[in-house]
Amino acid sequence: MSSAQLQLSVLVSEHARYGHHPLYSEIVHRAHKFGTAGASVFRGVEGFGHSQHVHGERLLDLSSHLPVLVVIVDTEPRVREFLNQLADVTPLAMLVTTSSVEVLSPLVEEPS
Amino acid sequence: MSSAQLQLSVLVSEHARYGHHPLYSEIVHRAHKFGTAGASVFRGVEGFGHSQHVHGERLLDLSSHLPVLVVIVDTEPRVREFLNQLADVTPLAMLVTTSSVEVLSPLVEEPS
Amino acid sequence: MSSAQLQLSVLVSEHARYGHHPLYSEIVHRAHKFGTAGASVFRGVEGFGHSQHVHGERLLDLSSHLPVLVVIVDTEPRVREFLNQLADVTPLAMLVTTSSVEVLSPLVEEPS
Numbered sequence: 553m554s555s556a557q558l559q560l561s562v563l564v565s566e567h568a569r570y571g572h573h574p575l576y577s578e579i580v581h582r583a584h585k586f587g588t589a590g591a592s593v594f595r596g597v598e599g600f601g602h603s604q605h606v607h608g609e610r611l612l613d614l615s616s617h618l619p620v621l622v623v624i625v626d627t628e629p630r631v632r633e634f635l636n637q638l639a640d641v642t643p644l645a646m647l648v649t650t651s652s653v654e655v656l657s658p659l660v661e662e663p664s
Numbered sequence: 665m666s667s668a669q670l671q672l673s674v675l676v677s678e679h680a681r682y683g684h685h686p687l688y689s690e691i692v693h694r695a696h697k698f699g700t701a702g703a704s705v706f707r708g709v710e711g712f713g714h715s716q717h718v719h720g721e722r723l724l725d726l727s728s729h730l731p732v733l734v735v736i737v738d739t740e741p742r743v744r745e746f747l748n749q750l751a752d753v754t755p756l757a758m759l760v761t762t763s764s765v766e767v768l769s770p771l772v773e774e775p776s
Numbered sequence: 777m778s779s780a781q782l783q784l785s786v787l788v789s790e791h792a793r794y795g796h797h798p799l800y801s802e803i804v805h806r807a808h809k810f811g812t813a814g815a816s817v818f819r820g821v822e823g824f825g826h827s828q829h830v831h832g833e834r835l836l837d838l839s840s841h842l843p844v845l846v847v848i849v850d851t852e853p854r855v856r857e858f859l860n861q862l863a864d865v866t867p868l869a870m871l872v873t874t875s876s877v878e879v880l881s882p883l884v885e886e887p888s
Binding site for chain 1: 757
């Protein structure tokens with residue numbers, strides 16, 4: 553028995569900020585508030601990439617910025633709904649992807 | 665040429681223990697004994713989640729526990745078989761998922 | 777709106793070298809030169825695996841070597857083309873996989 557769900561991966565620069573705190577903390581905070589089953593943050597040791605600013609087309613060179621990965625797994629409808637709540641945050645990310653996963657544990661009871 | 669295989673991802677709290685050692689070490693130890701091609705452990709820097717105890721329905725708040733991710737890639741039958749051997753361990757995990765990957769290297773010779 | 781792309785994951789030993797520098801740095805360097813949108817490197821804290829030498833069938837026991845993961849996301853044709861340029865590097869890797877992802881951001885403009 554398993555459950556088809558969606559893994560949401562958000563890659564940001566460790567230096568990217570939202571207000572007064574790191575962007576990845578903002579994402580974790582919103583995930584917790586939204587009620588995802590969990591969120592995990594992994595820090596990279598090397599990398600490069602680009603990030604678009606919210607206001608404008610200018611590309612930010614992140615060659616000296618280390619990547620930080622936020623991973624969340626939930627049902628597809630809930631990931632889609634959570635992404636709506638990240639609409640102002642995702643343009644600040646280096647990369648936002650989803651991928652299909654089978655969740656083997658913990659298995660959520662279907663509401664009856 | 666590539667080979668369709670399964671990636672097994674087991675997310676545990678760094679503080680979760682099995683007997684006298686960390687839960688993630690128990691999983692790596694069993695994977696080695698089982699004979700998976702490899703196992704890799706990545707430590708998170710932030711996160712939250714829940715874990716069910718084996719005995720009971722009580723949820724353990726892991727908000728102060730950092731996540732640790734164990735990743736194993738092998739053929740689907742072998743991952744399924746290995747999961748059977750983790751039956752007493754997976755209820756202690758925060759999240760257990762599988763996902764489809766194409767293995768490009770190393771390519772395993774078909775037994776003739 | 778999203779774009780179906782390919783995630784390339786290359787797992788190497790942190791001690792694996794290419795010329796005078798670490799193998800994972802060689803991969804990141806080539807990805808940058810090739811022009812992938814980005815590359816991220818994550819260092820594991822535990823693991824085991826095997827790696828084949830380029831010249832010969834001998835297996836290198838990496839039980840004491842920590843794993844390092846390089847992750848790249850790009851369009852399938854570009855990942856395939858980049859893999860051709862890694863032909864001399866992938867036999868040194870512990871594991872090379874691709875998997876399907878949906879890229880939600882940044883969305884690349886179709887060339888007109």
